[in-house]
Amino acid sequence: MFDEISPSYDRLNHLLSGYQDNRWRKNAVNYLSSLSSNYKKILDLAAGSGDLGTEFLKLSPQKLYSVDLSFEMLKLNHTKHTSEINTVVKSDAQNLPFKDGFFDLCGIGFGVRNFEHLNECIIEINRVLKIGGKFVTIEMFKPDNPNIFNKLFKLYFEKILPKIGNSVSGSKYAYDYLFESVDNFLSVKNYTELLKKYGFLIKKVKNNFLGIVNTVTAEKNY
Numbered sequence: 519m520f521d522e523i524s525p526s527y528d529r530l531n532h533l534l535s536g537y538q539d540n541r542w543r544k545n546a547v548n549y550l551s552s553l554s555s556n557y558k559k560i561l562d563l564a565a566g567s568g569d570l571g572t573e574f575l576k577l578s579p580q581k582l583y584s585v586d587l588s589f590e591m592l593k594l595n596h597t598k599h600t601s602e603i604n605t606v607v608k609s610d611a612q613n614l615p616f617k618d619g620f621f622d623l624c625g626i627g628f629g630v631r632n633f634e635h636l637n638e639c640i641i642e643i644n645r646v647l648k649i650g651g652k653f654v655t656i657e658m659f660k661p662d663n664p665n666i667f668n669k670l671f672k673l674y675f676e677k678i679l680p681k682i683g684n685s686v687s688g689s690k691y692a693y694d695y696l697f698e699s700v701d702n703f704l705s706v707k708n709y710t711e712l713l714k715k716y717g718f719l720i721k722k723v724k725n726n727f728l729g730i731v732n733t734v735t736a737e738k739n740y
């Protein structure tokens with residue numbers, strides 16, 4: 519699916535988030551830089567076309583690895599980040615080709631919701647991080663307490679967004695899937711519980727948009 523929508527992915531991401539998505543990525547990285555100035559090896563997982571990688575490069579890493587399942591998204595990533603600091607790798611998040619404790623930081627922008635085997639992926643992220651390494655997730659989570667805003671958001675997501683997304687991307691179903699994937703995903707509270715279960719300490723949960731888009735910053739504890 520991501521191969522199919524890759525040509526219009528960036529444009530639609532900015533449009534459908536009201537041009538807020540890059541601000542959320544920037545804020546996440548600003549917070550990370552307040553925690554440490556030593557991110558030598560960074561993993562941008564489910565990196566897609568590389569917008570989170572753009573922010574990660576501002577942390578001056580020695581190496582950035584941009585990992586994704588979609589070859590077409592990685593081609594865009596490679597075009598966006600021509601610096602030799604960035605290496606694109608086609609791999610499943612569930613089975614990463616890196617040694618234990620290799621990374622100082624792993625980040626996932628709008629990716630975890632798509633993982634078929636989320637628990638296995640979190641175990642794998644924990645494995646490739648150093649003790650004390652940071653893990654940041656920016657994601658659309660299922661709202662905990664439906665209120666008027668969330669009902670409006672559901673209407674936007676279910677009825678309006680798929681029409682715009684499908685027609686601009688030329689895909690019949692990709693943006694229907696977006697609604698279903700949020701509706702079937704965890705709440706941010708359940709997600710943080712899962713991270714704690716697999717050895718992470720939660721440093722900060724930042725609500726970016728109506729309790730739906732959140733940034734979760736965690737640290738590998740064990």
Ligand SMILES: C[S@@+](CC[C@H](N)C(=O)[O-])C[C@H]1O[C@@H](n2cnc3c(N)ncnc32)[C@H](O)[C@@H]1O
Nearest residue numbers: 520564565566586587588591610611627628632
């Ligand atoms: C919505 S895009 C996010 C791209 C980018 N991180 C961003 O911030 O815009 C989700 C990406 O997750 C990738 N993906 C989905 N499942 C994956 C998996 N199991 N392992 C690696 N990448 C995966 C898709 O190919 C797609 O490029």
